[in-house]
Amino acid sequence: MNKILFSSISKKFVMALAGLFLIVFLPVHLSINLMLLKPDPEPFNRAAHFMATFPLVKIVEVILILAILVHISWGIYLQIQNWLARPQGYVVKIKTRTSFFSRFMIWTGASVLTFLIIHFTNFYFIRLGLVEGNPENFYGVAHSLFKIPAYNYIYLVCFILLGLHLYHAFSSAFQTLGLNHRLWTPVVKVVALIYAIVIPLGFAVISITIWQFR
Amino acid sequence: MKLTLKIWRQKDARAKGSFVTYHMDNVSPEMSFLEMMDALNKKLVEEDKDPVAFDHDCREGICGSCGMYINGHPHGPVPGVTTCHLSMRYFNDGDTIWVEPWRAKPFPVIRDLIVDRSAFDKIQVAGGFISVNAGAAPEANSIPVRKKNADEAFDSAICIGCGACVAACKNASAMLFVSAKISQFALLPQGRVEAKDRVRAMVEKMDELGFGNCSNTGACEAACPKKIKLTNIARLNREYYKAY
Amino acid sequence: MIRLNSKIPDGPLARKWTSYKASVKLVNPANKKKIDIIVVGTGLSGASAASSLGELGYNVKVFCYQDSPRRAHSVAAQGGINAAKNYQNDGDSVYRLFYDMIKGGDFRAREANVYRAAEVSNQVIDHFTAIGVPFARDYGGTLDTRSFGGVQVSRTFYAKGQTGQQCLLGCYSSLNRQIKKGTVKMFPRREMLDLVVIDGRARGIITRNLVTGEIERHSAHAVVLATGGYGTIYYLSTLAVNSNASAAWKAHKKGACFANPSFVQIHPTCVPQLNEFQSKLTLMSESLRNDGRVWVPRTKGDKRPANDIPEEERDYYLERRYPAYGNLVPRDVGSRAAKERCDAGYGVGDTGLAVYLDFRDAINKQGKKAIESKYGNLFELYKTITGKDPYEEPMMIYPAGHYTMGGLWVDYELMTTIPGLYAIGESNFSDHGANRLGASSLMQAAGDGYFILPVTINNYLADQIRVPKIPTDSPEFEEAEKSARERLAKLISIKGKQTASSFHKRLGKIMWDYCGMTRNEEGLKKALVLVKELKKEFWSDLNVPGTINELNQELEKAGRVADYFELAELLITDAIERKESCGAHFREEYQTPDGEALRNDKEFAYVAVWEYAGEGKPHILHKEELKFEEVEMKERSYK
Incomplete structure (x- = not known):
C-alpha cells in the first residue's frame, strides 16, 4: 500500500488533484472579491459571512485546507527528492529547451505560500479569533489593507508569481493525470495561458482600484 | 580549427574529479565529436598520458553507448543526434568546449566521462518484457494489430537507452525512458496481458533506484536523440492508474 | 589431428531437422538445474540463446563487453529479416528461401544447415511478434513485407530502417525476463580473455572485468560463443568500432577450427571516409540504388563540384558496363566496379575514394516529395554525417567491410571442433557460404539462438548430467x-x-x-x-x-x-x-x-577448415567436402 501511495507517480497524482482543486477554487474566490469594488460593504460581508457559516461550504473548506496542505507538503517532498537525485550538478547549467516556468515551480510556489501566510494572518485567523480584527467586516479589513502601498506591492508581486505558477501547473496537471491528446492538449495550453493571466489580473485590478481610486 | 577543451577527469568512482584543460589544433570540421576525442587520446597516449575514457561503440547513433554533456547539452547542441553523430562543423575556431559526464545519482561516474547506466537495465529486468517462451508463440498473423498502434509502438520502441533524458532533466527523472517501453507494450495486444504487473514493477524499480520525479518540463523530449515524445509519459501515468 | 564430422542427419533434406529433433537426446528438467552454461555475447544470437536456455531451466551466465546487453551490434542492422511465410501469396516457400540462400552463397554453404535455417525462419517471426517486436503492418493489421536483395519474392519483415534494433531489443527483453527469474546471470563490461579446456572439453572462460581490471574465472558444462564477426579487421567497416574477433580467436587457438576466414562481404553503399581520423563507415541502405544513378567524372582528377560537371562529362559506369542491370547490379559487382574506377583515378571527393550516387534525375522525374517519402530518413542520416544535402547535390558513397561469412567451424549441432564449445550467429562460418543475402543475418542469428542451439545442445549435455559443478581451481x-x-x-x-x-x-x-x-x-x-x-x-x-x-x-x-x-x-x-x-x-x-x-567447383567445392598448430607453426588445412544432394551447382549470372 505504501508503494502505491508514495510512488513517484502517485505523489504527482495527488499534487495534480490538489492543484486542480485549487485552480477551481480561485475563480470562486475572485468572484467574491469582485464585490469589494462595490461602494456598499454589505454584499461582500454577506458573502463572506455565508462562506464562513454555510455547512456545505464548511465541508468544502476542510477539503480546501487539506488540498493546500497536501499540495505544499507533497511539493516540498518531491522537490527534495528531485534535488537528491542529482547530488553533483553540472558546471555548465542545463541549456536544453524546456517549458521555461516549469523550472521554478518550487520558487513560485514558495512565494505563493509566503503570501498565503500573510493572507491567513489577515483574514482566516481573525475569523478563528487567533488574530485581532473584526470578523464581521472583512470589507473594511480588506479596504484598509489595500490602502497600504507596501501591502499592494507584495500582493501584486505574489500574484504575478502565482500566474507563472499557474501557467505551468494547469497543463502539467493534465499531463500528470495522463490526459494528453493530440487535439486537446494544445487547447489546454491556451486555456492555461488565459487562466494564468485572467485570474491574477482580476485580483490585481481589485487591489489597484481600491488603492488608487477609493 | 583550434579548440580549448575542458574535460571532466575522474580516476574511478571514489576519486574526486576535476576539469582538465586541453588544447586541440587542426580539428577538421568533418570529424565527429568522438573522432575529435580519438585525436585527443592519440595525442595523450603518444605523450604517455592517460587517455580520456568514454563509452562508445556503434558510432552510427543506434547502440546508445555514447553520451557526453557538452556545453550544457546532453549529446551537444544539435537536436536529434547522439554524440557520435555530432559533427565538429557545429563548432567554431577558438571555441571552448566543456565536456561533463551524465549527472544523476543512479548514474555514478565510473571513470572520466563513463557513467554506470545499469539502473536502466534493472528497470527493464523488473518488467520490460512479454512472457512468452521460445516455441510458445502463436502464428504471427493470428494477432492483428491496428497499423496506427503498431506504428506508434515502433515510435516508442526506438529508444536507444542512452540516458540523455535523465541527464537533461533538472530532476534526473527516468520517466521518458520508462514510458517509452511501457508505451510500446501498452499499444500492442501482446503486451496488454501483463500491462498492470509491468507498469507497477517498472515504476517501483525506477523509484527505488533514486531517479527524480517528473515535473513535466519537457527537457527529456528536447534532449532525446531519437525524439521520443512526451505523450509517452502521459500514457505511462494512465497505465499506472489503470493498474490499481 | 582433428577429424571433421559435420554430423548431418540422414534422410531427405526436408526431413533432416524433424528427424534429428525426434531422435536427439534430452535432459530432464531436474537435471537441467544442475548444469551451467556460459554464453559470450549478447547480440541477436547470444541473447536469444541465453534466454531460451534459461527458459529450459539451465543455469546460464552471459557476458558482454558493452555496459548493457542491449548495445550489441545486431542493433545496427537496418533492412529486415527474412522468413518463408508466403504472406504475399507470391509463391514463396521454405525450399525457395533455402535455394536463394544456397545460390546467393555461391554454393559454398552446407546444404542441410541452410535448409534448417530457412525452416526455422517462420518460427522466428512468430516468436518476435509474440514478444512485442513492432514489425511494420498493413492496414488490416497483418504483417507487412518488402522485397529485398534482388530475390523475386517479398519475404522481408521489417521495422522501418531499424529492424535489427527492434529484434535485438526483443531478445534483450526475453533475456531480462530470465534474469529476473534467476535462471540467467548477466555479466556486462566483461571481456573474454581465454577459453578453458579440460580433458578436451570446453569448461569455462577467463574474463577481465573492464571496470576494475580484475581477472575472473567462470566455469560451466558448456560454452557458447556468440561473439559476432571480424569485419573490423579492416579498421574502417560498418561494424561497431569495438567489435572484435578475440573471443573466437582465443577459442581457435585452443582447438576450435576456423572456417573460410577469407569470405568477407563488402557492402557497396556506405558513406565514404571523410577525414583521416574517421573511425567508422556508415551503411546507406542499398535500396537507394533503385532511384540513384552511380557516376564518376570522365576526366581523371576532376575536382569541380558535382553539379558543375555537365552531363556529357559524366561516366555512368554501371549503366555503361552492365546495360541489363545498370545501377541494380548485385552487391559484389557494384563494389568491385566502384573500386576499379577509383583505382584508375576517377574517384571523387578529397580522398578520391568515392563515387557519386545521384538523385537529380529521379527528383526531376518523380518530384522531391516522392523521393522524400521513400528515402527521407536515409537522406537525413547522410546529411547528419556529411553536412551535405543529397536533394541538392549527389551523395558520395564507397564500399566498406560489412559481414563475415567465415568464422568458427561448426557441425550440424553448431558445435565447434572442441566438444562442449558452440558457436552461433555471425561468429560461426554458418549458412551464408561465400556471400550473404540481404536480411538473412538476423534470421540466422535468431534461428540459431532461439530454435536450433536449445535443441542441439541437449545432445551433448545429456552425457554431462553426472558431472558436478566444475571447480575453477584446476x-x-x-x-x-x-x-x-x-x-x-x-x-x-x-x-x-x-x-x-x-x-x-x-x-x-x-x-x-x-x-x-x-x-x-x-x-x-x-x-x-x-x-x-x-x-x-x-x-x-x-x-x-x-x-x-x-x-x-x-x-x-x-x-x-x-x-x-x-x-x-x-x-x-x-x-x-x-x-x-x-x-x-x-x-x-x-x-x-x-x-x-x-x-571452380571441381577443386574448391569445400569448406576450408583451418586448425591451429601452435605458435609460429603454419595452420593445418582440412577440407569439408560440400555435397549437394538437392540442388545443382550453377553459375551465378547477372548479364
Whole structure:
C-alpha cells in the first residue's frame, strides 16, 4: 500500500488533484472579491459571512485546507527528492529547451505560500479569533489593507508569481493525470495561458482600484 | 580549427574529479565529436598520458553507448543526434568546449566521462518484457494489430537507452525512458496481458533506484536523440492508474 | 589431428531437422538445474540463446563487453529479416528461401544447415511478434513485407530502417525476463580473455572485468560463443568500432577450427571516409540504388563540384558496363566496379575514394516529395554525417567491410571442433557460404539462438548430467589465467610510442588494399609480408598507458589488435589457398573474359577448415567436402 501511495507517480497524482482543486477554487474566490469594488460593504460581508457559516461550504473548506496542505507538503517532498537525485550538478547549467516556468515551480510556489501566510494572518485567523480584527467586516479589513502601498506591492508581486505558477501547473496537471491528446492538449495550453493571466489580473485590478481610486 | 577543451577527469568512482584543460589544433570540421576525442587520446597516449575514457561503440547513433554533456547539452547542441553523430562543423575556431559526464545519482561516474547506466537495465529486468517462451508463440498473423498502434509502438520502441533524458532533466527523472517501453507494450495486444504487473514493477524499480520525479518540463523530449515524445509519459501515468 | 564430422542427419533434406529433433537426446528438467552454461555475447544470437536456455531451466551466465546487453551490434542492422511465410501469396516457400540462400552463397554453404535455417525462419517471426517486436503492418493489421536483395519474392519483415534494433531489443527483453527469474546471470563490461579446456572439453572462460581490471574465472558444462564477426579487421567497416574477433580467436587457438576466414562481404553503399581520423563507415541502405544513378567524372582528377560537371562529362559506369542491370547490379559487382574506377583515378571527393550516387534525375522525374517519402530518413542520416544535402547535390558513397561469412567451424549441432564449445550467429562460418543475402543475418542469428542451439545442445549435455559443478581451481584454469595475465602484462610492458589504434588502422589498410574486394596472389603474398612486419613493429613500439588493474580502454584495444594480426595472416592464407573466385572472394586471376567471378567447383567445392598448430607453426588445412544432394551447382549470372 505504501508503494502505491508514495510512488513517484502517485505523489504527482495527488499534487495534480490538489492543484486542480485549487485552480477551481480561485475563480470562486475572485468572484467574491469582485464585490469589494462595490461602494456598499454589505454584499461582500454577506458573502463572506455565508462562506464562513454555510455547512456545505464548511465541508468544502476542510477539503480546501487539506488540498493546500497536501499540495505544499507533497511539493516540498518531491522537490527534495528531485534535488537528491542529482547530488553533483553540472558546471555548465542545463541549456536544453524546456517549458521555461516549469523550472521554478518550487520558487513560485514558495512565494505563493509566503503570501498565503500573510493572507491567513489577515483574514482566516481573525475569523478563528487567533488574530485581532473584526470578523464581521472583512470589507473594511480588506479596504484598509489595500490602502497600504507596501501591502499592494507584495500582493501584486505574489500574484504575478502565482500566474507563472499557474501557467505551468494547469497543463502539467493534465499531463500528470495522463490526459494528453493530440487535439486537446494544445487547447489546454491556451486555456492555461488565459487562466494564468485572467485570474491574477482580476485580483490585481481589485487591489489597484481600491488603492488608487477609493 | 583550434579548440580549448575542458574535460571532466575522474580516476574511478571514489576519486574526486576535476576539469582538465586541453588544447586541440587542426580539428577538421568533418570529424565527429568522438573522432575529435580519438585525436585527443592519440595525442595523450603518444605523450604517455592517460587517455580520456568514454563509452562508445556503434558510432552510427543506434547502440546508445555514447553520451557526453557538452556545453550544457546532453549529446551537444544539435537536436536529434547522439554524440557520435555530432559533427565538429557545429563548432567554431577558438571555441571552448566543456565536456561533463551524465549527472544523476543512479548514474555514478565510473571513470572520466563513463557513467554506470545499469539502473536502466534493472528497470527493464523488473518488467520490460512479454512472457512468452521460445516455441510458445502463436502464428504471427493470428494477432492483428491496428497499423496506427503498431506504428506508434515502433515510435516508442526506438529508444536507444542512452540516458540523455535523465541527464537533461533538472530532476534526473527516468520517466521518458520508462514510458517509452511501457508505451510500446501498452499499444500492442501482446503486451496488454501483463500491462498492470509491468507498469507497477517498472515504476517501483525506477523509484527505488533514486531517479527524480517528473515535473513535466519537457527537457527529456528536447534532449532525446531519437525524439521520443512526451505523450509517452502521459500514457505511462494512465497505465499506472489503470493498474490499481 | 582433428577429424571433421559435420554430423548431418540422414534422410531427405526436408526431413533432416524433424528427424534429428525426434531422435536427439534430452535432459530432464531436474537435471537441467544442475548444469551451467556460459554464453559470450549478447547480440541477436547470444541473447536469444541465453534466454531460451534459461527458459529450459539451465543455469546460464552471459557476458558482454558493452555496459548493457542491449548495445550489441545486431542493433545496427537496418533492412529486415527474412522468413518463408508466403504472406504475399507470391509463391514463396521454405525450399525457395533455402535455394536463394544456397545460390546467393555461391554454393559454398552446407546444404542441410541452410535448409534448417530457412525452416526455422517462420518460427522466428512468430516468436518476435509474440514478444512485442513492432514489425511494420498493413492496414488490416497483418504483417507487412518488402522485397529485398534482388530475390523475386517479398519475404522481408521489417521495422522501418531499424529492424535489427527492434529484434535485438526483443531478445534483450526475453533475456531480462530470465534474469529476473534467476535462471540467467548477466555479466556486462566483461571481456573474454581465454577459453578453458579440460580433458578436451570446453569448461569455462577467463574474463577481465573492464571496470576494475580484475581477472575472473567462470566455469560451466558448456560454452557458447556468440561473439559476432571480424569485419573490423579492416579498421574502417560498418561494424561497431569495438567489435572484435578475440573471443573466437582465443577459442581457435585452443582447438576450435576456423572456417573460410577469407569470405568477407563488402557492402557497396556506405558513406565514404571523410577525414583521416574517421573511425567508422556508415551503411546507406542499398535500396537507394533503385532511384540513384552511380557516376564518376570522365576526366581523371576532376575536382569541380558535382553539379558543375555537365552531363556529357559524366561516366555512368554501371549503366555503361552492365546495360541489363545498370545501377541494380548485385552487391559484389557494384563494389568491385566502384573500386576499379577509383583505382584508375576517377574517384571523387578529397580522398578520391568515392563515387557519386545521384538523385537529380529521379527528383526531376518523380518530384522531391516522392523521393522524400521513400528515402527521407536515409537522406537525413547522410546529411547528419556529411553536412551535405543529397536533394541538392549527389551523395558520395564507397564500399566498406560489412559481414563475415567465415568464422568458427561448426557441425550440424553448431558445435565447434572442441566438444562442449558452440558457436552461433555471425561468429560461426554458418549458412551464408561465400556471400550473404540481404536480411538473412538476423534470421540466422535468431534461428540459431532461439530454435536450433536449445535443441542441439541437449545432445551433448545429456552425457554431462553426472558431472558436478566444475571447480575453477584446476590446473587448467590456473594456467589459462596465468597466460592471460602474462599477455596483458606483455602488452603494457612494451612502452613504445604508437597507439593500438594507429596499428589497427595500418593493418586495416593492408587488408583493405590486398585482401578486400578483389585479391590476387601477388598482392596477397605481399600482404602477408607486410602484416608480419607490422606485427613485429606492434610488439616493439606499442604504447599502452595505465595499468591492468583499472578501466583501461587502450589495453582493451591493444589486445584485440594483437589478435587481429594473427587472424589477418590466416585470412590472407585462406585467400591465397582458394584459387577460384566465388561470392565475395574475387581472385583477379580467376574471372571470365567479361570480368565475372569464375568458380571452380571441381577443386574448391569445400569448406576450408583451418586448425591451429601452435605458435609460429603454419595452420593445418582440412577440407569439408560440400555435397549437394538437392540442388545443382550453377553459375551465378547477372548479364
